[in-house]
Amino acid sequence: MVAKSDTAIILMNLGSPDSTAVPDVKKYLLEFLMDKRVIDYPWLMRKLLVGGVIVPKRAERSAEAYKSIWWEEGSPLIVLTKQLQKALQHDLEIPVEITMRYGTPSPAETFDKLMKEHPGLKDVILVPLYPHYAMSSYETAAEYAKEIHRKKRYPFELRIVDPFYKHxxxxxxxxxxxxxxxxxxxxxxxxxxxxxxxxxxxxxxxxxxxxxxxxxxxxxxxxxxxxxxxxxxxxxxxxxxxxxxxxxxxxxxxxxxxxxxxxxxxxxxxxxxxxxxxxxxxxxxxxxxxxxxxxxxxxxxxxxxxxxxxxxxxxxxxxxIPCMNTHPVWVKALGNLCREKMEAVTV
Incomplete structure (x- = not known):
């Protein structure tokens, strides 16, 4: 159990359907593809394209694809992100949580959890787990988190780690x-x-x-x-x-x-x-x-x-070659990225 803290880390990944059932996959695809930074068409055109063409055609096929890689513990991406959270928690003395751009846990859910467990929270370091800047990945994650933070008027400062493609x-x-x-x-x-x-x-x-x-x-x-x-x-x-x-x-x-x-x-x-x-x-x-x-x-x-x-x-x-997942050198690198951002806050 991590002691009460005024600073916390959130790792933000893409997200995943809650299950391989077609309705859950449809729900996830709709949220993902209706994002204006993923398909940047006007809203009505996007709605007709996504809801009327793409999702109806892709949902069952995507559900089968997810079934082929689904683990007993759940979605590989979610499981691996939780494992990364746990590994990073061992390296840091402050709370480490996860959130997803699409699906659960949402930024609001994660922010609420932190505020409940750490009412004196002053700074949250958000790490979008995208090394490179793209409108449809890093940008949408960062901007969505900022939007939720602003709308719900959380009292802590939200500080976002930059793309780390050449770190x-x-x-x-x-x-x-x-x-x-x-x-x-x-x-x-x-x-x-x-x-x-x-x-x-x-x-x-x-x-x-x-x-x-x-x-x-x-x-x-x-x-x-x-x-x-x-x-x-x-x-x-x-x-x-x-x-x-x-x-x-x-x-x-x-x-x-x-x-x-x-x-x-x-x-x-x-x-x-x-x-x-x-x-x-x-x-x-x-x-x-x-x-x-x-x-x-x-x-x-x-x-x-x-x-x-x-x-x-x-x-x-x-x-x-597998992704870095929880490779110990990656966990150490991620810890260093978080420390650098925390040190920048105190300057």
């Missing part, structure tokens, strides 16, 4: 979690990140003229990089590859989880699974650094569907 401790943790998998022979290492519509990059470009407009824009210095997902995943990949000593010709970046028919940032992961064997890259490693906890997008989309596609296309071996 040395995060890079080191990523590298160490991957290192054992590089000891066996492989032809290629694919860094597969969650995709976003190309339109989101342009919309989030604070300069209005850099992202996807300047040649090699991710490597040309710009204020746009502070909110550019593509730039940030590129930096993460290059730093991790450098720390692990992986030759440039042995790795590449791709983007998964497309939705709809519009252009998303390329190259597409599912296309590469079909193309790499023909290029002689038949022993494949795949890592998904956009996720700190394994979830549907890693356990089913990559480890099951992706593997089947790659092997069916002529590949010989396929290994998905």
């Amino acid at each position: 040395p401790d995060y890079i080191h943790a990523m590298a160490e979690s991957m290192r054992p998998y590089l000891e066996k022979e492989y032809d290629h290492l694919l860094f597969s990140y969650h995709g976003i519509p190309a339109r989101h990059l342009r919309k989030g470009d604070v300069t209005g003229g850099h992202c996807l407009k300047v040649n090699d824009c991710c490597h040309v210095d710009s204020k746009a990089h502070s909110q550019c997902y593509r730039h940030q995943v590129t930096v993460t990949t290059e730093l991790v590859a450098r720390e692990l000593g992986i030759p440039r010709e042995k790795w590449s970046i791709s983007f998964q989880s497309r939705l709809g028919r519009e252009e998303w940032i390329r190259p597409y992961t599912d296309h590469l699974f079909q193309e790499l064997p023909a290029q002689g890259k038949k022993k494949l490693l795949v890592v998904c650094p956009a996720f700190v906890s394994d979830c549907l997008e890693t356990l089913e989309e990559i480890a099951v569907e992706g593997k089947h596609s790659f092997i069916s296309s002529g590949g010989d071996s396929f290994v998905m």
Whole structure:
């Protein structure tokens, strides 16, 4: 039991359906896809598209996908986030709670729980568990938490940890979690990140003229990089590859989880699974650094569907490197991120 405290940590992850039942999956998909930062169409258009087309078509298929990866304890993402909470609690002397952007526990539920247990609470450090800035991930998590905090007029200060895509401790943790998998022979290492519509990059470009407009824009210095997902995943990949000593010709970046028919940032992961064997890259490693906890997008989309596609296309071996989950180096890195934010509060 953690003693009464005036400071607390909240780890904020994506969320999950409450069960694999179709009604629960529908409820989750509606909340997720109706988020204006995920599908940024006008409300009525979004309502018609999500409620009338996407969810009715995807709910049963998504429920089956969740069933294929569901653990006895529940949703892998929720279980792993709770395990991370417990591991971090051992490293810190202040309360550590979790919340989800979609589903339960909601930010309001977590804020209320903290206030009940720690009525003298003054500061809450919120850690969105997204290393990279994107409108549909980090931004929606941070802004939603701020909105709930403001509307319900909680007395504590809400302080949010910035994206940590190039933080040395995060890079080191990523590298160490991957290192054992590089000891066996492989032809290629694919860094597969969650995709976003190309339109989101342009919309989030604070300069209005850099992202996807300047040649090699991710490597040309710009204020746009502070909110550019593509730039940030590129930096993460290059730093991790450098720390692990992986030759440039042995790795590449791709983007998964497309939705709809519009252009998303390329190259597409599912296309590469079909193309790499023909290029002689038949022993494949795949890592998904956009996720700190394994979830549907890693356990089913990559480890099951992706593997089947790659092997069916002529590949010989396929290994998905697990997310950092509760790797001790990651737990230490997360603790350091929280301490840095707490120290900034006292300055």
